[in-house]
Structures are given as structure tokens and as C-alpha cells.
Amino acid sequence: MIRRDALAQLPVRTALPALRAALDGPGSAVLCAPPGTGKTTLVPLDLAGLTGAGPVRRVLVAEPRRMAARAAARRMAWLLGEEVGTGAAPAQGWGRVGFTVRGERRAGPRTTVEVVTTGVLLQRLQRDPELAGVDVVVLDECHERHLDADTAAAFLLDVRETLRPELRLVAASATTDAEGWARLLGGAQGAAPVVEAAGVSHPVEVVWAPPERPVRPAHGTRVDPALLSHVAGVVRRALRERSGDVLCFLPGVGEIGRVAGELAGVDAEVLQVHGRAPAAVQDSVLAGGNGVRRVVLATSVAESSLTVPGVRVVVDSGLTRVPRTDHARGLSALTTVRASRAAARQRAGRAGREAPGAVYRCWPEGEDGRLPAFPDPEIKVADLTAFALQAACWGDPAADGLALLDPPPAGALAAAREVLTAIGAVDGAGRATERGARMARLGLHPRLARALLDGAPEAGVRRAAEVVALLSEEPPRAYGDDLAAAWRTARRGGDAYGARWRQEARRLASAAGEPRTGSGGDGGAALTDDAVAGLVAALAFPERVARARGGGSYLMASGTGAETAGASGGWGQRPGSPGAGGGSGLRDAEWLAVAVADRPVAAASARVRLAAVIDEETAIAAAPALYASGEEVRWSDGDVVARRVTRLGAIELAARPLTAPDPGLLRDAVVTGLRREGLGLLRWSAAAASLRERMAFVHRELGAPWPEVSDAALLECVEEWLGVELGRARRRADLERIDAGQALARLLPWATGDAARFDELAPERLEVPSGSRVRVDYGGAQPVLAVKLQELFGWQESPRVAGGRVPVLVHLLSPAGRPAAVTADLASFWRDGYRSVRAELRGRYPKHPWPEDPSTAEPTRHTSARLKRS
Numbered sequence: 114m115i116r117r118d119a120l121a122q123l124p125v126r127t128a129l130p131a132l133r134a135a136l137d138g139p140g141s142a143v144l145c146a147p148p149g150t151g152k153t154t155l156v157p158l159d160l161a162g163l164t165g166a167g168p169v170r171r172v173l174v175a176e177p178r179r180m181a182a183r184a185a186a187r188r189m190a191w192l193l194g195e196e197v198g199t200g201a202a203p204a205q206g207w208g209r210v211g212f213t214v215r216g217e218r219r220a221g222p223r224t225t226v227e228v229v230t231t232g233v234l235l236q237r238l239q240r241d242p243e244l245a246g247v248d249v250v251v252l253d254e255c256h257e258r259h260l261d262a263d264t265a266a267a268f269l270l271d272v273r274e275t276l277r278p279e280l281r282l283v284a285a286s287a288t289t290d291a292e293g294w295a296r297l298l299g300g301a302q303g304a305a306p307v308v309e310a311a312g313v314s315h316p317v318e319v320v321w322a323p324p325e326r327p328v329r330p331a332h333g334t335r336v337d338p339a340l341l342s343h344v345a346g347v348v349r350r351a352l353r354e355r356s357g358d359v360l361c362f363l364p365g366v367g368e369i370g371r372v373a374g375e376l377a378g379v380d381a382e383v384l385q386v387h388g389r390a391p392a393a394v395q396d397s398v399l400a401g402g403n404g405v406r407r408v409v410l411a412t413s414v415a416e417s418s419l420t421v422p423g424v425r426v427v428v429d430s431g432l433t434r435v436p437r438t439d440h441a442r443g444l445s446a447l448t449t450v451r452a453s454r455a456a457a458r459q460r461a462g463r464a465g466r467e468a469p470g471a472v473y474r475c476w477p478e479g480e481d482g483r484l485p486a487f488p489d490p491e492i493k494v495a496d497l498t499a500f501a502l503q504a505a506c507w508g509d510p511a512a513d514g515l516a517l518l519d520p521p522p523a524g525a526l527a528a529a530r531e532v533l534t535a536i537g538a539v540d541g542a543g544r545a546t547e548r549g550a551r552m553a554r555l556g557l558h559p560r561l562a563r564a565l566l567d568g569a570p571e572a573g574v575r576r577a578a579e580v581v582a583l584l585s586e587e588p589p590r591a592y593g594d595d596l597a598a599a600w601r602t603a604r605r606g607g608d609a610y611g612a613r614w615r616q617e618a619r620r621l622a623s624a625a626g627e628p629r630t631g632s633g634g635d636g637g638a639a640l641t642d643d644a645v646a647g648l649v650a651a652l653a654f655p656e657r658v659a660r661a662r663g664g665g666s667y668l669m670a671s672g673t674g675a676e677t678a679g680a681s682g683g684w685g686q687r688p689g690s691p692g693a694g695g696g697s698g699l700r701d702a703e704w705l706a707v708a709v710a711d712r713p714v715a716a717a718s719a720r721v722r723l724a725a726v727i728d729e730e731t732a733i734a735a736a737p738a739l740y741a742s743g744e745e746v747r748w749s750d751g752d753v754v755a756r757r758v759t760r761l762g763a764i765e766l767a768a769r770p771l772t773a774p775d776p777g778l779l780r781d782a783v784v785t786g787l788r789r790e791g792l793g794l795l796r797w798s799a800a801a802a803s804l805r806e807r808m809a810f811v812h813r814e815l816g817a818p819w820p821e822v823s824d825a826a827l828l829e830c831v832e833e834w835l836g837v838e839l840g841r842a843r844r845r846a847d848l849e850r851i852d853a854g855q856a857l858a859r860l861l862p863w864a865t866g867d868a869a870r871f872d873e874l875a876p877e878r879l880e881v882p883s884g885s886r887v888r889v890d891y892g893g894a895q896p897v898l899a900v901k902l903q904e905l906f907g908w909q910e911s912p913r914v915a916g917g918r919v920p921v922l923v924h925l926l927s928p929a930g931r932p933a934a935v936t937a938d939l940a941s942f943w944r945d946g947y948r949s950v951r952a953e954l955r956g957r958y959p960k961h962p963w964p965e966d967p968s969t970a971e972p973t974r975h976t977s978a979r980l981k982r983s
Contacts, residue, residue: 123151128310147312170248186212357425510543564653647727651735665700670762674718746778748786801854882972
């Protein structure tokens with residue numbers, strides 16, 4: 114029997130007429146409804162006609178998480194007075210509400226409302242783009258901007274435009290960019306209607322509860338234990354100060370376990386809710402406490418779609434875990450970041466679902482305004498390999514025809530296509546191959562799909578599936594960092610992870626073609642489990658095969674360094690954490706296949722989280738695209754190195770010297786050396802340096818056709834002016850013998866004839882009245898002529914260069930060669946300055962002439978006595 118009283122209490126019912134009108138008209142709508150209003154439960158039942166309003170339609174509801182999908186289906190079935198997957202009476206067969214998540218399906222021919230994960234929805238759209246038999250699709254919690262949800266929305270809009278314009282589409286969320294979704298769903302017809310439902314929200318008091326002492330910011334998956342201890346203390350405080358159950362938000366499973374340990378002894382039942390928790394545990398949390406006070410420690414899975422009965426208090430750590438990809442290093446991992454303001458509102462709302470409540474926020478009030486407004490869309494930050502394969506299988510390899518709120522970053526999409534091409538999932542044009550289509554149907558990341566398909570013939574379908582199942586959901590830290598050992602632990606274990614792992618392994622084995630009977634799936638018996646684990650991991654992540662560098666340090670084929678736990682100078686582990694104390698059993702292996710690694714902030718090397726021991730043969734077999742042998746001529750450690758090298762990516766397998774390297778490669782290496790270390794590698798005589806200064810002066814004063822001779826300019830055209838010499842250079846010593854001045858003269862404008870005027874425009878030396886030819890210094894801002902004062906007697910005008918444009922700055926020297934005066938106007942000096950210089954120096958240098966009138970005196974390089982003798 115339908116629970117009419119419960120349905121009548123759901124505030125979203127007031128928005129249902131407007132929503133039905135929107136779907137009967139334009140066919141799409143955006144539904145904005147606060148948490149607890151019934152948008153996830155009443156809306157699908159109403160649109161399906163199961164509450165007595167309107168015709169019966171088949172409704173598909175897409176949720177971002179398995180936990181939310183199961184919970185929503187059970188809640189809707191309860192509202193109808195049914196069980197999920199069974200009718201009101203057993204004879205009726207399947208119930209009208211069902212769900213399908215990866216590895217579990219409870220739905221059948223009688224199912225009218227089916228709740229699926231967005232990943233399952235994508236699989237169905239690829240198999241049947243028309244979604245035959247489905248009348249309405251509801252994309253729930255679209256504000257979370259998960260990549261699968263964005264992709265599914267784009268595919269559904271394509272289906273509406275090209276195949277089934279009658280398919281109705283609803284984007285539902287508690288907090289979202291309503292206008293953006295409305296424009297997206299409306300397409301060329303204009304924005305889709307936005308239907309808003311007012312919630313009956315109870316007041317939630319905000320209590321600011323920051324740590325008393327500063328804590329280290331989270332980085333990677335590392336969270337300061339001091340913050341977790343503080344969160345545990347805030348939970349204890351909330352239990353003392355408030356009534357009702359406490360819901361505490363933490364970023365991940367490890368943090369939940371840590372806080373649970375610190376809450377030992379509290380007068381409440383401590384429960385742990387996350388994506389890895391057994392379904393039975395998740396269901397018990399959502400069923401209520403039956404009078405026993407509870408503390409529910411949860412990840413962001415509890416932010417939306419779920420109502421945890423009895424919760425009156427929320428403790429928010431302020432952290433969340435999101436995917437991030439380091440494309441340069443080929444590393445994809447979860448990382449801990451500050452939760453957005455939108456997420457904080459969602460979390461706080463959990464406390465006001467059923468009655469007034471309170472939220473304790475574990476950060477200073479002053480920092481709240483600096484939090485990001487919304488979480489980053491996953492398409493902007495995540496690995497796009499799976500997305501790229503989905504788009505290729507959909508027939509849009511460039512993804513430029515998909516209606517997306519945010520386009521995929523070009524660099525990330527290009528990196529994804531490189532991976533897909535390397536594993537044979539797409540062809541040269543980016544179109545999905547038959548192999549790629551099969552990979553997409555497996556419901557795995559393409560890397561893992563490749564490992565399953567290529568590993569099965571060598572290792573056997575069942576064993577390959579078991580290892581891939583381990584890689585598809587990273588095992589608990591307590592299993593250690595050795596993949597083969599973790600596999601053995603999963604086989605023995607009776608924990609929740611082991612149960613899920615066995616279920617997923619069976620699914621994958623079946624999907625990969627394991628025979629239901631017989632031993633056909635047990636091939637590869639000649640390989641040990643350790644060898645199978647290594648082979649499958651290497652096939653999944655070929656660029657992460659790594660060779661030892663000593664002390665637990667490795668170099669991956671991608672070029673990134675990696676360190677195992679306990680490596681010298683490595684990252685280690687927190688004392689008392691799972692797997693800590695003994696370091697890593699992997700650190701003595703010569704080769705590893707690294708399955709999981711991350712790189713802490715400011716760290717030079719990645720940390721190995723999960724890996725398997727392999728040999729060189731397996732590494733090469735798993736990464737054939739990275740295997741190469743050829744001549745390598747490069748500038749390294751200050752000289753030219755010429756070798757024949759065999760490599761696996763960045764890993765050097767073998768090398769021997771080259772006796773006759775390719776001249777072109779030699780030339781390129783020498784040029785690289787010059788550009789890296791500078792022109793000081795050449796021989797710069799005094800004459801060469803002087804020539805360069807003169808050329809720089811003429812270019813500065815006259816411009817073209819006189820060339821620029823700065824370091825940057827010369828290095829840019831190094832092959833032009835060093836052409837002949839470069840052709841002969843094989844090593845650093847050859848560069849050191851090159852006369853830079855002789856080569857530099859080639860840049861003078863000989864072709865135009867201007868080079869013939871160079872000595873006139875920037876003479877190397879100037880003849881002074883005494884007959885001496887004195888060098889001009891062009892190294893400063895103005896040319897300088899430094900000459901003894903007596904040699905300039907009779908010179909009325911200061912000399913000029915650059916065709917008379919630039920006066921030479923004359924440094925007048927004493928007989929001892931020390932500066933006595935500086936002038937650019939000799940006539941003025943003779944008239945006004947000479948008398949003071951004469952008075953000062955005549956007594957010091959009496960043997961030298963100091964005439965009254967220097968402008969008419971005879972210039973000399975000699976003393977007065979020598980002049981008399983001559």
C-alpha cells in the first residue's frame with residue numbers, strides 16, 4: 114500500500130505540476146530542490162505515474178554513487194509499500210522499483226522506476242542509444258559535476274536531438290548552476306524551464322571550531338594527524354553539547370578509520386560510511402539507530418541523495434578528496450583539497466533535515482569566504498582517458514559535438530588519446546576500433562581493460578580478472594604495497610573489501626569470456642601468481658614500469674623517479690599506520706610494475722603505493738611502444754656524448770660508444786651545448802671581444818643592416834655565423850679552438866657593401882695629434898678614447914664616430930696614465946678646464962710640457978728634456 118502520509122510530507126510535491134508541464138511541453142527541465150524535499154524519491158514516482166498522477170511511464174534515475182542508487186531505490190519502494198525487486202505479492206514477480214549498479218542488479222520486466230549509477234547509464238547508452246522503452250531520464254545531483262554525469266547528459270541531449278525528441282530529461286540538484294543547465298538542456302530552442310521547490314528547512318546553528326594550533330595543509334592523500342585528532346575532539350564536544358546523532362564528514366577511508374580509533378569508548382555507536390563499506394553497513398546507517406545514539410563517520414557520499422535518520426549535528430572537517438591528474442608524469446590519483454562553500458552548505462543541511470540542528474566547522478570563520486564557491490568540474494581536473502574512449506565509441510572522437518557545460522582541456526584530451534592509441538583502442542583518426550569498443554563494454558578504465566584483454570591469454574582469464582579487480586578498487590592500506598601479496602590477502606580475507614573484490618573478479622571474468630564450465634579460464638598455469646600480478650600491472654600502466662637506482666629508489670619509463678616505503682631519503686609512513694614499521698618488501702627488486710603512485714607537493718619523486726615485482730622481459734613485453742634502439746648524440750654534462758642506446762622510455766637498458774656518429778646529430782648536439790652553456794665555450798681573444806663591441810655599437814646607433822650581436826641574438830643564429838666551424842666540431846674541445854672573432858665577421862653586411870664602411874663607422878683605433886694610434890673602447894654607453902693629455906695638444910675638436918653622429922668621450926690621462934679629466938668637448942676643456950689640471954699636475958710631473966696655450970702647442974709622447982735633445 115502506498116504510504117500517502119509520507120508522500121504528503123515531501124515539499125517537492127508543490128513543484129510537480131510545473132515539472133510535469135515542462136516535460137509535456139519542451140520535454141526537459143532543471144529541477145532545483147533543497148535536500149530533504151523528496152526530489153530523489155517522490156519526483157521519479159510521480160513522473161512514472163506510480164502515485165496516481167498522470168500516465169504510467171518508465172523512468173530511469175541516474176545517481177553518481179552506488180550507495181545513493183541503492184538507497185534511493187529502497188526508499189521509493191518503501192513509499193510504494195514494496196520491497197526493491199519484488200512486488201506487493203511474491204506472485205507478481207519483480208517490483209516496480211529496482212536498481213542496477215556495477216555487479217548488482219535488482220530489476221526486471223515489471224520495473225517502472227529503475228535507479229542506476231551514471232556509469233551504468235553510459236554503458237546502456239553505448240549499447241542502445243535510443244534507450245528503448247525509457248520515457249524519462251532524471252540526472253540526479255548534477256551539481257556534483259562528475260565526469261560520467263556530464264558525459265551522460267551530453268549523450269542524452271544528442272539522443273533527444275537526433276533519435277528520440279520525445280525522450281524527457283530532468284537535471285535535478287539541490288545547489289547548481291541552474292541557468293547553465295537550462296541553456297544546455299534547452300539547446301537551440303532556448304533555455305529549458307527551471308522548476309524550483311521550496312524546502313521546509315529547519316534552522317542549523319553554525320559553530321566555528323578551528324584547531325587551537327596551526328595544522329599542516331593537506332597534500333596528496335596526507336592529512337595532518339593533529340587535525341584528525343582535533344576533529345575527534347570536536348565530535349566528543351558535540352556529543353556533550355547536543356542531542357541526536359552526529360554525522361562527521363572526513364575526506365577518505367583512512368581518515369575515517371583514524372578518527373574511529375580515537376573515538377573508542379564514547380557513549381555512542383560509531384559507524385563508518387564510504388563507497389567501500391559493505392552494502393549491509395550502508396543500509397543499516399540509512400535505516401536509523403533504533404534508539405541507540407550514533408556517530409556516523411562519512412566521506413562526501415553522505416553530502417546528498419541520502420537522509421541519515423536521527424542526525425541533528427554535523428561535524429565538518431572541511432576537506433574532501435578529488436581526482437587529479439599529473440599529465441606530465443603520467444600519474445593519476447586522489448588528492449585532498451578544501452571543500453567548497455556549496456559542499457559546506459550541503460553538509461550543514463544534513464543537520465536540519467528532520468529538526469533544528471547544528472554544524473561544527475573545523476576551520477576559522479575568517480577562512481570561510483576564501484573557500485571556492487563550487488567544486489571544480491571533474492572534466493577540468495581528472496584523467497580523461499575513459500571519457501575520450503566513450504566519446505570515440507559515441508562517434509565523436511574530438512568531443513566537439515557534445516553539449517557539455519565545460520569543454521575538456523585540450524592538453525588532457527590529447528594525453529588521453531595518446532594512451533588510447535597506444536593500447537589499440539582508437540585508430541589514427543581517433544575512431545574507436547573493435548578492440549576499443551570491447552574495452553568500453555567492460556565497464557573499466559581503458560588501461561585496466563587493456564590489461565584484462567591482453568593479460569588473459571598469458572595468465573588465464575580468472576587470474577587476470579582477479580588482479581584487475583584489485584587495481585579497479587585500490588585495496589586497503591593494511592594489505593601493503595606489494596600487489597601480489599595484496600592479492601593473496603584478498604583471497605584469504607573475509608573482510609568487506611574481499612567480498613566486493615570476489616564479486617568484481619567474477620563479473621570481469623565473465624565479461625572477458627571465461628567459460629562457465631571447464632578449465633578454459635585457467636590458462637597461464639605456468640606463471641606464478643607474482644608473475645601474473647606483475648604482468649597485469651605492467652600492461653595496465655606500461656609507462657610506470659620502473660628499474661632500480663638503489664636504496665629503494667626507481668626510475669619509471671615515464672621519466673619520473675619513484676621511491677618505495679622506507680627508501681633512503683624517501684617518504685616513509687606514519688608510525689602505527691597500516692604497513693608501517695618494516696618498510697617495503699619491494700625495495701630490493703630490480704624491476705617493478707607500479708600500479709599506484711602519487712607525488713607529494715615539492716617532492717622530486719613519486720611514492721609507490723602499490724606495485725609488483727617484474728623482470729626486464731616483462732617490462733619490455735608490456736611497453737613495446739616505449740622500446741627503442743638508435744643513435745643518441747646529445748650534449749650532456751658539458752660535452753658531446755655519442756652512443757648507440759637501447760631504451761625503455763626514460764630507462765636506459767644498454768649503451769655503447771659511437772665511433773662515427775651522424776654529422777647532423779653531432780651538429781645539433783653542439784648547437785644545444787652552445788645554447789645551454791653560452792658563447793663562453795668559444796675562444797674570445799681580445800680582438801674578437803673588441804670586434805663584437807664595435808659591431809654592437811654600430812647596431813645600436815645605426816640599426817639595420819648592422820646585425821645585433823647580443824648573446825640571445827648570436828645563439829639564435831649560431832649556425833649562420835659558425836657554420837663552417839660547427840661542421841668540424843665533435844666535442845667541447847673543438848668549440849674552444851674556434852676563433853669567435855673570425856666567425857663573427859661573417860655577420861657584417863657584406864652583401865650590401867656596407868661592411869666596407871665598418872672601420873670608418875667604428876674605427877678600432879684613432880690617430881691622435883702626437884701620431885699615436887690609440888684603441889677606442891666601445892664597451893660602455895659611449896665610445897671612450899683614453900690618451901695622455903700631452904698627445905692631444907693642438908686638437909681643437911673632440912673626435913666623432915658613426916659617421917659623425919656620436920662624439921667620443923676622451924679620458925685625458927696624466928703622464929703616469931691616471932685619469933686627469935674626462936670630456937666630450939676638447940675645445941671647452943682647453944679653454945676652461947685645462948688651467949686647473951695644469952696647476953695640479955705641473956709640479957708633480959715637471960719633466961713633461963705644460964704650455965700656457967695647449968691649443969697651439971706641439972703634441973708629444975715624450976718628456977720636455979727629450980724634446981730639447983731632439
